[in-house]
Amino acid sequence: MVKRREYGSGSVYQRRDGKWIGAIDAGFTASGGRRRVTVTGRTDAEARRRLRDKVAEVKSGIVVMSPNTTVKAWADTWLPIKEAELSPKGYKALAGPVRKWVVSTIGSKRLTQLTPADIRSVEAKQREAGLKGTTCAATQRALFNMLRAAIAEGHAVPTRVLMAKMPKTSPSDRKPLSIPEALAVIAAARDLPHRSRWHVALLTGMRQGECLGLTWDAVDFDAEEIVVEWQLQRLPYRDKRDRSKGFRVPAEYDSVQVHKSWHLVRPKSKAGFRVYPLLPVVAASLREWREHAPDNPHGLVWPNTLGRPASNIDDLEEWHALQGAAGVGHPAGRYYHVHECRNVTATRLREAGVDGLTITSLLGHTSLSTSEGYMTVDAASKRAALEKVAAMLELG
Structure with missing residues (x-):
């Protein structure tokens, strides 16, 4: 037997x-x-x-997988897993560098034979293409995350590979508009019926997607509050040739389709959900705009002239046009980015002596220590803080 x-x-x-x-x-x-x-x-x-x-x-619990697995083969396994976990925007930021730089440079290398020199070769290729250190560092972080996941799966990735030095990041040239520049832009927007769009951006530091995704039901004139709980974003189709298959989003991803690929999506972190005091000057410009705003079935505060979601590109072009009309621009010779409106708010709050907890609460950052994360900021403190900024921008 x-x-x-x-x-x-x-x-x-x-x-x-x-x-x-x-x-x-x-x-x-x-x-x-x-x-x-x-x-x-x-x-x-x-x-x-x-x-x-x-x-x-x-x-x-120690299992060594096939020693023949290449970087490309593992990337082909790992990226679909991350696609099911990350937001579409987060996945794009991860998958793009991995496919364009990592796979194209060291994709044929076996995981078991990787060396720190291979990691450096990815950075070298990006440097040759003229990319800055910040981009190189982001790519290497994505690569390291991918390799750590490979180790967790049982692949024998040499430990020394993960000890390779990170690329030096380039200093950011982001800076806020000066008060005279901000005043000039506000003056240039004075004749726009939707000038409230730029009042809110410069005064509160709301992100572009948060502004374009703001709905009227989030503006409470009686309670004098603006609630940030959505942002406007394009979501990718599963199949561009067959759009009936829907959109490529992870499970339980909270989104509402507005028009074609435009969706309202939730902020990426809990800190993104926040409440702004509605100051009188902003309330007045919003009330006036509501009388002239294009009708739209989604209740968007600042839709385009057809009542559809406003494109972030069109919004950016208007921001550049306002700077051109105001005769202002970044010292580097470019226009200020839309995101630098947040720098205006943050800098003015700091100059006004507002405490760090209130600043991060208003801007939706998550950079405070764990202990401070359990603290709350009362509405009165936030209102007082924004009133100081409004006075600086002569919006009080």
Whole structure:
């Protein structure tokens, strides 16, 4: 009678080329496939000895995957996993650099044979293309995350690879408009019926997507508050040629379709949900704009002239046009970015002596220490802070 092998001890067989193969199931991969680990021996006894060692590794939780897996092969496995976890915008920021720079540079390299020099070669290729250190550092962080996930899956990535130095980041040239510049832009927007758009941006520091996704039901004139709980964003189609398949978003991703690929999506962090005091000058300009705003079925505060979501590109062009009309611009010779409106708010708040907790609460940042994260900022403190900024911008 043939004795059955103990469950979990694997099996041994001889290939046609004469080599002996030991195989064992080692659970499942993160993508759901069965993980099959094999060993090779010149004799039956050698294969069994190596298989016993491998069984011990499996039981201890240390499993080395195929030594032939390349960086590209692992990226092809890992990226779909991340696509199901991250927001569309976050996934794009991760997958783009991995596919364009990592896979194209070291995709053919085996994970087991990677060296710090391979990591540096990715940065070198980006530097040759004229990219800045900040971009190189972001790419390397994505690469390191991918390699750590490979290690967690059982791939034998050399530890020294993760000890490679991070690229030096380039100093940011972002800066706020000066008070005279901000006043000039506000003056240039004075004849716009929707000038409230730029009052809110410069006074509160709301992000572009938050402004374009603001709805009238989030503006409470009686309570004198603006609630930030959505932002406008384009979501990618699963199949551009067959849009009936819907949009590529992770499970339980909270979004509301507004028009075609435009959606209202939730802020990326809890800090993004916040309440702004509605100061009288902003309330007045919003009330006036509500009388002339294009009708739209979604209740957007600042839609385009057709009542559809305003494009972030059109919004940016208007911001540049206002700077051109005001005769202002960044010292580097470019226009100020829309995001630099937040720098205006942050800088003016700091100049007004507002405490850091109130500033981060208003801007929706998450950079405070853990202990401060359990603290709250009362509405009166936030209102007093914005009133100081309004006075500086002569909006009081």
